[in-house]
Amino acid sequence: MPDMIEKRWNWAVWLGFLLALGAMLCNVVLLVNLPGQRAIPWLSVLLAVVALILVARGLQGAFGQPRVYRGKFLSSILSLVSLLLAGVAIFTFFHARALPTSGAAPQVGQKVPDFTLTDTTGQPVSLDRLFVPAADDSQGVPPRAVLLIFYRGYW
């Protein structure tokens, strides 16, 4: 009697959902700026791809063998959410890496161009003049080195 058979838990859909959630969580972890964080984007995209494979397998089970696996409705909902999470994780991966190459930018051993730009108080700041000691010693000892950080902006 088929009704007596206990239907199996659709583990593939659930695991796929958890991995898709993990793929998205990687983006939160990246904000913490952990050591070795270069690997996290790759982990994210890997989790997302495995999540999609598992969800596809789980759906196959839920709809292909409905007598064996339970949870047609729940599987569909979980799959949809997983597809969305994994999709966003994969899109973010490619979007975040769509950067111009840096080959033409100054490299170690090369000189960077001098510049003068205004700071937040409207004062002009020149790179070369930072290294020149002030005549009246009001600025203190000039720095030995300067760290230039270019960032995307739009804060």
Next chain:
Amino acid sequence: MTISVDPPKVSRDLSKKAGYTFSILSDPNAEVIRRYNLLHVGGGPDGHDIARPAEFLVDSSRMVHWVNFTEDVRVRPRADEMLAAAKGLR
């Protein structure tokens, strides 16, 4: 110090809110960013040209001693990595 296309007012608000003590310079037309070959054409949220992220440690002769170009905007150098590079300059 940091450089972006943000106008001084935006950077002033950011600096005040975050309590930054370093200089934040404004390159609204991306002139210096272009001269450093760091222009990300259309990279801004509204399609404006911005800087690709990059960090340079330069000495008084403007020579680069350490540089970092990320391949992923979500991955930036940590403060300890930049400090280690600066300490290595001695």
